Amino acid sequence: MSIALRGIGKQFGEFAAVKNIDLDVPTGALIALLGPSGCGKTTLLRIIAGLEAPDEGQVLFDGRDATQWPIRDRNVGFVFQHYALFRHMSVFENVAFGLKVKPRRERPSAAEIRKKVQSLLELVQLGWAGDRYPAQLSGGQSQRVALARALAVDPDVLLLDEPFGALDSQVRHELRRWLRRLHDELHFTSIFVTHDQQEAIEVADTIVVLNRGRIEQFGVPGEVYDLPTSAFVHRFLGQVNELPVQLRGGRAYLGPIDISPAGDAPAEGTNNIALIRPHEIEVGSADVGWSASVVAVRVIGPIVRLELSAEGLPANELLEAEISRERYEGERFAVGQKVGLRFRRWQVYPAGGAAA
Amino acid sequence: MAAAEARGDGRRAAPGSLLLIAVALLFLGLFLVLPLLAVFVQALAKGVGAYVAAISDPMAWAAIKLTLYVAAIAVPFNLVFGVAAAWAIAKFEFRGKNTLITLIDLPFAVSPVIAGLIFILLFGSHGWFGGYLKVHHIRVVFAVPGIVLATIFVTFPFIARELIPVMQAQGKDDEETALSLGATGWQTFWRVTLPNIRWGLMYGVLLCNARAMGEFGAVSVVSGHVRGLTNTMPLHVEILYNEYNYTAAFAVASLLALLALLTLAGKSFLEWRQPELRHAAAQARDRTRRNNP
Numbered sequence: 001m002s003i004a005l006r007g008i009g010k011q012f013g014e015f016a017a018v019k020n021i022d023l024d025v026p027t028g029a030l031i032a033l034l035g036p037s038g039c040g041k042t043t044l045l046r047i048i049a050g051l052e053a054p055d056e057g058q059v060l061f062d063g064r065d066a067t068q069w070p071i072r073d074r075n076v077g078f079v080f081q082h083y084a085l086f087r088h089m090s091v092f093e094n095v096a097f098g099l100k101v102k103p104r105r106e107r108p109s110a111a112e113i114r115k116k117v118q119s120l121l122e123l124v125q126l127g128w129a130g131d132r133y134p135a136q137l138s139g140g141q142s143q144r145v146a147l148a149r150a151l152a153v154d155p156d157v158l159l160l161d162e163p164f165g166a167l168d169s170q171v172r173h174e175l176r177r178w179l180r181r182l183h184d185e186l187h188f189t190s191i192f193v194t195h196d197q198q199e200a201i202e203v204a205d206t207i208v209v210l211n212r213g214r215i216e217q218f219g220v221p222g223e224v225y226d227l228p229t230s231a232f233v234h235r236f237l238g239q240v241n242e243l244p245v246q247l248r249g250g251r252a253y254l255g256p257i258d259i260s261p262a263g264d265a266p267a268e269g270t271n272n273i274a275l276i277r278p279h280e281i282e283v284g285s286a287d288v289g290w291s292a293s294v295v296a297v298r299v300i301g302p303i304v305r306l307e308l309s310a311e312g313l314p315a316n317e318l319l320e321a322e323i324s325r326e327r328y329e330g331e332r333f334a335v336g337q338k339v340g341l342r343f344r345r346w347q348v349y350p351a352g353g354a355a356a
Numbered sequence: 357m358a359a360a361e362a363r364g365d366g367r368r369a370a371p372g373s374l375l376l377i378a379v380a381l382l383f384l385g386l387f388l389v390l391p392l393l394a395v396f397v398q399a400l401a402k403g404v405g406a407y408v409a410a411i412s413d414p415m416a417w418a419a420i421k422l423t424l425y426v427a428a429i430a431v432p433f434n435l436v437f438g439v440a441a442a443w444a445i446a447k448f449e450f451r452g453k454n455t456l457i458t459l460i461d462l463p464f465a466v467s468p469v470i471a472g473l474i475f476i477l478l479f480g481s482h483g484w485f486g487g488y489l490k491v492h493h494i495r496v497v498f499a500v501p502g503i504v505l506a507t508i509f510v511t512f513p514f515i516a517r518e519l520i521p522v523m524q525a526q527g528k529d530d531e532e533t534a535l536s537l538g539a540t541g542w543q544t545f546w547r548v549t550l551p552n553i554r555w556g557l558m559y560g561v562l563l564c565n566a567r568a569m570g571e572f573g574a575v576s577v578v579s580g581h582v583r584g585l586t587n588t589m590p591l592h593v594e595i596l597y598n599e600y601n602y603t604a605a606f607a608v609a610s611l612l613a614l615l616a617l618l619t620l621a622g623k624s625f626l627e628w629r630q631p632e633l634r635h636a637a638a639q640a641r642d643r644t645r646r647n648n649p
Contacts (some may be wrong), residue, residue: 051532071535078536084529088551098537101547146533153537 001062001075001156001189002027003048008057010043017043019213021057030183030190032204034197036236040213041193042161048191049159050074061156074157077150077188081162083142085134091145092130095120098153120148123182140171147179151186158183160192164199176203197237201225209233231349234275241281241319245272245348255290255312257343274346278305281321282342283333289340292319294333304328310341395613399606410604411611418584419592420611422500426575426588427568430507434564438515439557443549445516446523447531457520463512471509472577475502498580503588506574511564518560522553562619570612 008021018040025031033041046052048059050071059067066074086094095117099108108116121127124144134142143163150158163179164172180203183190194200200207201221209216209224209232217224217233228234246253247270251260254274282289283306295318296307304327308319319341323333333339400407410416441460445453463471477483479496489496496502530552534544550557572590579586587595589608596605 049536051536071532072538072540074536075538076536078533080529080533082529084533086530086534086548086551088554097534097539097547101534101537101539101543149533149537 003157003189003191004058004060004063005044005048006058006060008044008047008054008059010040010047010052010054016213018047018054018210021213021215023208023215023218025189025191027189028187029206030180030204031192031206031208032200033191033193033208033210034195034200034236035210035216036195038212039210041195041210044210045159045161045191045193048157049076049078051078075153075155076157076159077153077155079143079146079150079158079160079163081165083134083139083146083166085137085142085145085149087134089133090130091121091126091132091134091137092117094134094145095149095152097149116152117148120152123151124148138171139167140175143167143175147182156188158188158190160190162193162195165194165196172199179203201237209236211236228347231273231275234347234349239278239320240275241278243274243276243319244351245274252348254343254346255310257290257341259343259346259348271351272348273351274348276343276346278320278322279303280343280345281308281319282344283308283321283323284340284342286338286340289342292339292341294335294337294339297328297333297335299325299328301325304333306333308339308341392613395606395610398602399610401606402603406603407607407610410601410607413604415584415587416592416604416608419587419589419608422503422585422587423569423589425500426504426507427565429504430511430568431561431565433508434511434515435557435561437512438519438560438564439553441516442519442523442553445520446526447528460513460516463510468506468510468571468573469577472506472574474509475505475574475578479505497578498582499586502578503575503586506578507568507571510571510574511568514564514567515557515560518556518563519553522556523549526552566616566619569615 003023003025005021005023009019010017021040021044023044033044035041043052047054050066050069050073054067057067058065061069061074071078086097089097096113099113099116102108118127118130121130124147126141126144126148129137129141129145134145137145143166147163160179164175167175176199179190179192192203204221206219207221207224208218211232217229219227224233225237228237234240243254245259246255251258252272253259259274290310292308292310294306295309298305298307302325303322304325306321306323308321309315310319313319321341399410411420441456444450445457476497478485479489479502480486481490481497483497494501496505530548531544534548535541539547569588570590571588572594575588576591576594579588579591581587581591581595583595589612593605593609593612596602596608
């Protein structure tokens with residue numbers, strides 16, 4: 001089922017949670033709504049589910065206006081961050097719930113229900129847990145039960161609100177990959193909310209970055225990461241170094257490095273910043289580029305992060321560069337060593353205004 | 357380090373905690389066990405025969421029946437109201453919510469005697485509705501309806517107060533999940549909400565029932581003390597006591613005390629019967645142990 005939002009707005013008292021949102025989710029897509037807390041991502045998800053009514057705008061399911069449909073008519077599966085398992089029911093009864101509450105003429109027979117629930121439990125690798133109660137399950141197991149329960153009613157759309165937010169990182173990583181596989185097998189339309197950019201990049205086909213109730217950027221993960229359209233998105237998806245762009249004699253500089261665009265020179269008086277990701281800083285020998293000294297070295301698995309104090313910058317403003325482990329093994333940067341910095345890529349944004 | 361170890365092992369109590377336990381037990385014995393014991397001792401002071409006679413006295417029997425009758429109306433009424441009010445307060449945002457919470461607490465704040473007087477003022481022969489009731493030959497005050505009204509008023513907050521924090525802590529996720537799975541509002545209430553609150557609800561009902569049967573002040577004002585007609589058990593106990601008929605007074609009082617013990621036993625039994633509740637209780641204990649090493 002395809003979902004379209006047209007001019008969705010929602011106020012909570014004085015606070016505008018989402019403003020004039022337009023979004024198209026094609027059938028079978030797996031979309032991440034990404035943003036910091038309070039950006040409106042959960043409100044948007046709840047509006048799609050029918051748990052919240054928008055003040056303005058339309059929700060279209062397959063082109064039909066579903067704005068006024070109650071949640072139980074929308075055929076959506078909703079998964080909460082804290083699982084919301086019915087604690088007085090066994091795992092089996094939890095998964096069977098959606099089938100058992102169907103009107104009599106649509107309700108499958110007890111044997112069919114048992115078969116379907118068991119196959120769903122096998123699907124989430126919990127075939128053995130049917131008789132357990134939610135209190136006896138771990139977080140990862142609970143969330144898989146919640147997913148099986150949502151899938152039991154064959155939803156057209158699966159909506160997940162920070163589904164892995166309450167799990168520890170190992171389990172989170174496994175469940176992400178598992179959700180991705182499940183989505184590829186079953187082909188429903190999925191929308192999930194997260195504040196974790198890595199999760200969004202790992203799982204989703206398309207990332208929608210939200211900020212202050214508006215869509216900041218929309219695109220495939222690589223594109224959003226590499227070509228952010230605003231300083232907010234650039235900062236939110238991954239680490240950045242921020243440097244003021246200095247204008248001297250009609251040319252633009254980051255420290256001593258000339259970054260003037262090939263065409264027209266920037267106007268005098270414009271106030272810009274450049275954002276550079278740590279892996280876009282080239283660390284080389286001291287005689288080339290912007291001279292700096294190594295302040296700290298941290299080996300983080302396959303990458304090595306260097307903290308660098310560049311000449312002319314205040315002592316507390318350190319730059320972060322990331323180099324590969326192999327490179328580090330070869331060159332052995334030591335604390336206190338003098339190096340030269342060059343920038344492989346950067347992006348210039350107007351300062352202020354677009355602050356995160 | 358030594359202190360931390362001592363605290364880590366719950367079975368080896370430090371002298372300070374032994375003292376605290378002793379003080380708690382002493383108070384418990386002095387203020388709860390001893391009086392309860394005294395009631396039964398006094399009730400059986402003249403033998404089982406006198407006890408049975410006191411209870412099977414027609415006046416005592418009438419008081420017992422009236423008490424049960426009043427509770428049988430007041431408790432279900434407050435059950436419905438309490439669940440509805442707690443549901444509204446815990447799961448919805450609306451204007452005047454805080455006013456509603458305050459109003460529910462009003463019977464706690466008002467002296468029961470005043471609660472009784474309110475109904476005299478409203479429904480008494482010189483009260484606001486007194487004239488209308490007289491014309492239509494409806495007796496409220498100094499009759500059973502007045503006792504029921506006063507009891508409902510006094511026991512109003514018990515169930516709602518018990519449920520509001522439980523429902524607020526549970527949030528709306530379970531209900532929203534049920535709705536998203538296609539359940540109707542009615543199915544959601546019976547299959548999800550009610551089972552989730554049943555222990556809180558049972559506590560509330562027990563407290564409400566105990567108070568409904570034990571209420572003295574408000575009922576005393578509106579009852580008129582007509583023996584065999586408008587006397588509830590507590591009122592009957594007082595009358596017997598004032599007539600120096602201690603054995604009979606304590607015999608009836610012992611029934612009220614017995615009722616309290618039975619409700620406690622019933623609650624323990626139900627908890628023991630529910631397997632998933634045992635798990636939950638065990639988990640809660642584990643959590644407490646982990647959090648307070």
